[in-house]
Amino acid sequence: MDLTSINPILFFASLMVAATPILLAAIGELVVERAGVLNLGVEGMMITGAVIGFIVAVSTGSPWLGFLGAAVGGALISQVFGLLTQYLLSNQVATGLALTLFGLGLSALMGQGYIGIKAPSFPDLHLPILSDIPYLGPIAFQHDPMVYVGLLIVLAVWLFLNRSRAGLILRAVGENHDAAHALGYNVRRTRMLAIAFGGACAGLGGAYLSLLRVPQWTEGMTAGAGWIALAIVVFASWRPGRLVLGAYLFGGVTVLQLNLQAAGIAIPVEYLSMSPYLATIAVLVIMSAGRSPGSLGKQFHAAR
C-alpha cells in the first residue's frame, strides 16, 4: 500500500463533492425537523429526485433544468407525506418509511429506459482569481456550481431561521405547536411548506448524485445517503452551521475510504465500504446529546 499516492489537494477537493448531496438533503430535512416534522422519507425523495433530474437532463440536455425538475419532483412527492401526516394524521415514522419504499419503487420504474446512459456534462465553474490561488484554489474554487448552490442554501437557511420573522414562526411551530396555534399561526401550512422545501432539497441532493457524482442512473443508487443525511441533522443538533461540518466530515470518510481502496490497502473492498455507515453510527453515539425541537414527530390536531 502506498499512502503517498493520496494527493491532499485532490482529497479535499473530492471531499467537497462527496459531501454535497448529503449536505443538500440534510439542510432540507433540518428545516422540516425545525418545523416539528420527522420525515424519514429522505431516501425516497432523494432517489426520486435522482431519477427525475436524470430524465429531464438527458431529454433536454440541460443539467440546470434537470436540477429544477428534481427539486419540483422531490417537493411533489413530499406533499404525499405532508397530506398523510398533516391532514390525515398518520404516524410520521411509518409514513416516512412508506415514502422511502414508494420512492425506491417509483424511481426504479421511471428509470428503466435510462440505465447505462451518460448524463450531459456540467462544466466546473472557474472563478477568476479565486481559482488560481495555490492549493486553496483547486480545493475550494474549482467545482461545479451546485457545490456552491448547496452552501448558499445553507447560508440562506441560517439567515431565514435566525434572522427572519418567518423563520421565528417556523421554529415556534416546531418547538410548541399548540402555543404557535394559540398565537394564530397556521401550523399545518407552515409544516406543509417546510416539508415541500425538504423534498425539493432532497431532490436536488439526489440529482447531484445522478448528474454529477456518478454520473449516470442506476437503481437504488442513493445507497443510504438519505439516511445518512438524517443522521447528520442529529449530529448538527439542528443547527445549519454544524450541518456543514457534519456533511464534510462524512464526505471525508467516504473519500478517504475510496482513496484507500485505490491505494490497494490490505483490507477487502467490502469492509472499507462499511466505513461511512460505521462512521455515521459513531457520530450518532457521540452526538446524541443535542436537544431536538420540542414538537418533533408529534401529531398536531387543532381541536385538542
Added chain:
Amino acid sequence: MPSQVWAWAAPLMAVALTMLLGGFLFAALGKNPVSVIRTIFWDPLFSEFAWFYRPQILIKGAPLVLIAIGLSFGFRAGVWNIGAEGQYIVGAICGAAVALALYPMDARWLIFPLMVVAGALGGWVWAMIPGVLRVRFGTNEILVSLMLVYVAEQLLSGMALGAMRNPDGMGFPGSRNLAQYPSAANLDLIAGTGMHWGVVFALIAVIFAYVTLSRHLFGFQVRLAGQAPRAARFAGVNPARMILLCMGISGALAGVAGLFEVAGPSGQISIDFNVGYGFTAIIVAFLGRLHPLGILAAGALMALTYIGGGIAQSQLGLPAAAISLLQGMLLFTLLAVDVLTNYRVRFGRREVA
C-alpha cells in the same frame, strides 16, 4: 377510542384502493389492468398451474411473517427497529457459518438445531447494537438499525467473495449450497408442499405472539408502553428493558428467518441473497394491524404479490419495479385510510371554535 370495525375494515379497504391505483398504474404502463391484477392476486391461487405456485406462498410468506411478528412487538411499544433486513442477513451468515464449519459432518440432529440457534443469536446480536446504543447513549435506534443494514450487506458480499466462498466453486462467488448438504438442508417436511421448518417456526411465532400479547404480563406492558407511555412508567415498566426485549425479539426472529432462507429456498450465501424481506415485513406488520393473526393474513397477501408479480413479469412483461411500487402504495393507502379508524367523518355542522 379507535373504531373496532374500521380497525379491520381499513386494511381491506387499503388493499382494494391499492388494486384500483395499481390498475391505473398498469394501464399507464400500457398493460390491461384487469388481467394484470388477476395475474397477481388470482392466478397463483386458482389458476391451472396453482399447484406449482401455492407452495411458493408458504416459502415467501414464512420469512415475512416471522420478521413482521418480531417487529410488531417493537412497533406496538414505540421501539422502531427498521433494520430487520440487516438482522436477517446476519442471521443467515451465522447459521450458514455453523453448517460450513462442520461440513461435511453427518449429524443432522446436532447441526441443524445448532444452525437455528446461531441464526437467532446472529440476528439478536445485530439488533442489540442499536438497542444497547439507544439504552446506553440515547442514540436513535431507527438510524442505527438502518445503517447496520448497509453494513450487513457489505458483510454479506465480503463473506460471499471471501471467507465463505465455495472452495469447489471454481472461483465463482457464493458459498456451498446448503440445500444439498443433508445435515443442514431446510427442505420441505412434506415434499412438494413448501412446508419447511421456517413455516413451522412462523406458525409457532404467531401463536406465541398471540398468547404473549393477550395473556402475558409482558404483552400487556408492550401495549401499555405504546398507548400510554406515562402510565406505563407509573406501572413500573422499565423502558430500557422494554427496548432491549423488543429489539431482541425482532432481531432473533429476523435472524431465524434468514437462516431458514439460506438453508432452504436460497441455499447459499451469495451477494444478492437478501431481497428486501426485512423492509416488506414492515408493510406486513402494519397491514396486519400489528396483530399476530392479521400479520399471518397480511404475510400471505404480500407473498402473493411477490409470486403474482413474478408471473406478471414473465407472462405480461410487467417491470419488477412495478411490484415494489405497488407494495409501497399499499402502505401509503393503509396509512391514509387509517384516519377513518381514529376519527369519524362528519359532514355539515361546523361549530364556532
